[in-house]
Amino acid sequence: MFPADLTYTPGHEWVRVDGDTATVGITDYAQEQLGDIVFVSLPQVGDSVEAGSVIGELESTKSVSDLFAPIAGEVLVRNEALEANPELVNSDPYGEGWLVKMRVHDDDATAGLMDAQAYEASLTQ
Amino acid sequence: MVLLRSPLHDRHLALGAKLAEFGGWEMPLEYAGGGVLAEHKAVREGVGVFDVSHLGKAVVRGPGAVDFVNGCFTADLGRIGPGQAQYTMCCDADGGVVDDLIAYVRSGDDVFLMPNAANTADVVSRLAAAAPAGIEVVDQHRDFAVLAVQGPQSGQVLDRLGVAADAGYMSFATQQIEGQALTVCRTGYTGERGYELVVAAGAVLAVWDAVIEAGGPVSPRACGLGARDTLRTEMGYPLHGNDLSTEISPVMARAGWAVGWAKPAFWGKEALEAQRAAGEVRLSRGLLAGGRGIPRPGMEVQDAGGTVIGSVTSGTFSPTLRKGIALALLDPDVALDAEVFVDVRGRQEAFTVVKPPFVDPSTR
Numbered sequence: 001m002f003p004a005d006l007t008y009t010p011g012h013e014w015v016r017v018d019g020d021t022a023t024v025g026i027t028d029y030a031q032e033q034l035g036d037i038v039f040v041s042l043p044q045v046g047d048s049v050e051a052g053s054v055i056g057e058l059e060s061t062k063s064v065s066d067l068f069a070p071i072a073g074e075v076l077v078r079n080e081a082l083e084a085n086p087e088l089v090n091s092d093p094y095g096e097g098w099l100v101k102m103r104v105h106d107d108d109a110t111a112g113l114m115d116a117q118a119y120e121a122s123l124t125q
Numbered sequence: 126m127v128l129l130r131s132p133l134h135d136r137h138l139a140l141g142a143k144l145a146e147f148g149g150w151e152m153p154l155e156y157a158g159g160g161v162l163a164e165h166k167a168v169r170e171g172v173g174v175f176d177v178s179h180l181g182k183a184v185v186r187g188p189g190a191v192d193f194v195n196g197c198f199t200a201d202l203g204r205i206g207p208g209q210a211q212y213t214m215c216c217d218a219d220g221g222v223v224d225d226l227i228a229y230v231r232s233g234d235d236v237f238l239m240p241n242a243a244n245t246a247d248v249v250s251r252l253a254a255a256a257p258a259g260i261e262v263v264d265q266h267r268d269f270a271v272l273a274v275q276g277p278q279s280g281q282v283l284d285r286l287g288v289a290a291d292a293g294y295m296s297f298a299t300q301q302i303e304g305q306a307l308t309v310c311r312t313g314y315t316g317e318r319g320y321e322l323v324v325a326a327g328a329v330l331a332v333w334d335a336v337i338e339a340g341g342p343v344s345p346r347a348c349g350l351g352a353r354d355t356l357r358t359e360m361g362y363p364l365h366g367n368d369l370s371t372e373i374s375p376v377m378a379r380a381g382w383a384v385g386w387a388k389p390a391f392w393g394k395e396a397l398e399a400q401r402a403a404g405e406v407r408l409s410r411g412l413l414a415g416g417r418g419i420p421r422p423g424m425e426v427q428d429a430g431g432t433v434i435g436s437v438t439s440g441t442f443s444p445t446l447r448k449g450i451a452l453a454l455l456d457p458d459v460a461l462d463a464e465v466f467v468d469v470r471g472r473q474e475a476f477t478v479v480k481p482p483f484v485d486p487s488t489r
Contacts, residue, residue: 035143035154035351036161036163038419038447039417039442057470060161
């Protein structure tokens with residue numbers, strides 16, 4: 001149900017690490033819970049963020065949710081397509097609906113995160 | 126609190142509805158495969174069907190029922206006749222709004238009311254306490270279900286079901302669908318052409334199925350109360366509890382058009398006349414976003430100098446305009462077209478003061 005090549009936070013973000021770059025998004029479960037996303041606010045390129053800090057907002061027709069940094073790092077790229085098409089987060093949360101790419105400094109950055117199986121299990125608790 | 130459920134609850138679950146609490150009822154917020162944006166679009170461009178069975182139902186009957194109701198609620202029932210409905214308000218003695226509701230005049234001795242879910246018991250008890258001998262007020266909240274078929278193609282859906290769809294706006298008549306008697310009203314809360322079907326609770330399953338399975342190019346999409354809220358906000362229609370309340374009078378909400386000022390009496394008349402004459406209260410206006418900010422109820426409105434000049438009562442993302450829109454109570458000297466700022470979680474977002482509706486209505 002959840003892609004096996006990603007790691008997950010209890011706050012429903014996913015992280016895909018490729019070398020020293022991590023791509024971050026929210027899970028299919030999270031987008032389903034939020035409903036139609038109509039506005040995405042993301043951190044600035046160059047921002048250094050701490051794991052767990054608020055780095056943006058996801059606003060749906062009904063409510064607004066904070067976006068938390070799943071790991072520490074420096075923001076390299078924002079998904080600028082979300083400015084015009086925030087619904088990509090709903091329609092393709094693991095693909096075109098990614099949020100930011102970050103440079104990670106720690107080889108073990110995702111050590112505290114969950115694999116797909118653990119994340120799925122956490123949803124049914 | 127145990128939430129009440131619509132007789133269509135199982136149908137909603139089968140359609141993958143996300144449920145939420147509305148006025149003590151557990152009702153569909155949006156449906157799987159739909160969502161607020163798709164459901165909103167269906168109503169603006171095609172046709173949607175909402176289960177609004179949580180809405181209250183009550184009847185006032187007995188000799189002179191219309192005259193009795195007319196002496197209680199704000200609007201002038203003398204302006205309509207049997208078979209017509211009217212938007213009106215139930216105020217308290219201070220002019221605060223206990224509820225806004227629709228009154229359906231069936232005859233001079235029989236008025237059907239559709240209050241908001243959370244306020245029905247209050248409206249019924251106020252009427253019952255004031256009713257003279259011979260007039261009875263009966264709460265029928267659970268006796269009927271209500272479906273709202275809304276959108277430019279709503280008339281075609283009714284045609285297909287063999288129901289006359291040519292009644293004038295705010296008119297109603299008894300008809301049949303699938304052999305079930307129901308009241309078909311040309312009313313709604315979306316700004317589109319539409320109908321509200323009032324059906325005995327025990328008969329609504331067959332009617333819902335017939336409407337949903339109307340088939341062909343005019344099959345309605347099931348729509349939740351999330352879309353109903355974005356649709357009504359685009360029209361500037363007030364929601365009781367947000368834009369009208371015991372603290373927000375018809376004068377403040379600019380709903381004076383629904384007040385029969387010339388009537389000899391109605392609840393709250395003296396207080397409302399005094400408030401209107403004094404001209405000191407905050408007044409409702411629309412706010413249209415210049416940028417990407419989405420206003421939400423309770424957010425402060427400020428002028429360019431940072432002085433607080435009002436607050437948002439309803440705010441959302443307009444799916445039609447793809448911008449933030451709001452209804453807000455503003456100091457009476459704030460001009461139309463003025464630039465104001467809404468504090469959106471610490472960001473100062475610019476908005477223009479406008480006169481709703483935000484989207485042209487097509488109710489007629």
